[in-house]
Amino acid sequence: MNEVTALLKKHTSIRKFTGQPVTDEQLHAIVESAQCASTSSNVQAYSIIRVADEHMKQQLSVLSGNYSYVLECPVFLVWCADLFRLHQAHALHEDAEPAYIGTTEHLIVATVDTALAAQNAAIAAESMGLGIVYIGGIRNHIAEVAKLLQLPKYVYPVFGMCLGYPDQQPGLRPRLPLAAVLHENTYDPERMTRPMEEYDRIIQQYITKRTGGKKTSTWSEDMTAKLKTPARLHMKSFLELQGFGTE
C-alpha cells in the first residue's frame, strides 16, 4: 500500500465541518485536478456550480432533504452533466440544431464524465485534509434545483458535494467482499450468493454500533427496501425535458 492507495482506503463521507474556510486557491486546485480526469473524446461534458450565496444554500439544503451540512459546509458544489457547452460549439459552425445531442449514449457519456471529474476532486480535496460528501439528494426535487441554478437545456445536476475541514471521524463502512464484485472472464451470477449472508452480518454489526442500535437492518434488507420503494420517479421525464436521452 502506497500513500495514494492509503488515502483512497481511508475515505469516509464527512457530514460535519469545522468553521475553517476553504480558500479559492484550494478550490481552484481541486477543480484543476478534477479536469485532469479522463474524458470521453475530450468532450469534458460537465460543469461545476459553486453555490456560495447563503440563501441559495439554504434552499438547496431544504430541497436536498433538509441536511444541515449542505447549508453549513464551507463549499457546496453542484456537479452538472453539461451538453450545453457542446451545443454552443456546434452553433459556431452550423445553423441547424445538432441532430444527435439527445441520444442516450450522450446521457451516459456526460454522466460518466461528470462522475470521473468529481471523484478526482474528492481525492484532491482529501489529499489536502478536507472531507467531502456526495449529495444525491440534489435529485429529490431536481426541477426546482435546475430552476434555482438557472440551468439551460442540455444541463442536469447529477449530484452535489459538500467540502470542508472534518469535524468528525466516522468509521469506515465495510464494503462487499472483493470476490463479490470482481468476476473472471464472464459474469458469475452466483458470485454474491454466499458472501451476502456474511456481508449482511458484518454491515448489521457496523450499522448497529454506529447508530447506537437505532438502525439494525442488513444490507440485503436495505437493498430490498430500496427496490420496492418509489424514489425520484421524475428523473425520466425531467431528463427528457432537459434534452437528455430522448432517443
Added chain:
Amino acid sequence: MNEVTALLKKHTSIRKFTGQPVTDEQLHAIVESAQCASTSSNVQAYSIIRVADEHMKQQLSVLSGNYSYVLECPVFLVWCADLFRLHQAHALHEDAEPAYIGTTEHLIVATVDTALAAQNAAIAAESMGLGIVYIGGIRNHIAEVAKLLQLPKYVYPVFGMCLGYPDQQPGLRPRLPLAAVLHENTYDPERMTRPMEEYDRIIQQYITKRTGGKKTSTWSEDMTAKLKTPARLHMKSFLELQGFGTE
C-alpha cells in the same frame, strides 16, 4: 500542489504497454481502492469483469473498434453498472419482482457508482506506476459484448479499461480553461463563449503537433462533428432491454 494532486495532474491515457505483467496482488489492491469510493446509500451497484482469456480479449478488441491495446494490455477490465446484485438481495426477502428496479434514477445511480469506483481504480493504478485508458468503444457493439460476458438482466457494460506498465509518454492534453467549467451560484451560459476561441487555438496546436499534422481540427469542430454524427444509437433500446431506465 501535494503528491496526490501532482499525480492527478499528470494523468494521460496510455495505449501502449510493456510486457511486464500486473500481479494479482496489484489488481486486488486496485479493486479494493475502487471499492472505497463513495457509493449512493451503499448500493455498490457495479461489477468488474477481468477478461484474461486471450480469445475473448481478441473479440472485445474487435468489437470495441479494433484497438490493439485492448488485446495487448496485461489486464483488461470491463466495468459494469450492476443492479442484478440488488435484485438478488431483494429475492432473499420478497417473492415478487422488485417494483422500482428499472427507474431512470437507478440507471443514474448505478452508472455514477461505477464511474466513481473506476476512477479510484485508475488513480490507484497510476500511483503504482501503471497506466490506464478507458475504453468507451465497449459500447460500440454493446449487445454482443453483453452476450460474450454473459451479463444477466440488470447489468450493463459502461466502459472498459486497459491496465499495464506504460511503453509511451504521451503529452498532457490541455483542458478547458477553469473559468469555463466553474460557475458561481448560477449557471452562466456566456461562460464558454470567450474562452472557446482561445481553447480552440490551444487544442489545435496540441493536436497538430501530436499527430504530426494528420489531424488539425479545433475542439469546437470536433464537438460539432460529434453532435451531428449518429453514434451508438442502440443504447436506449439496449439499456431498456437490460432493465435500465424503463420508467
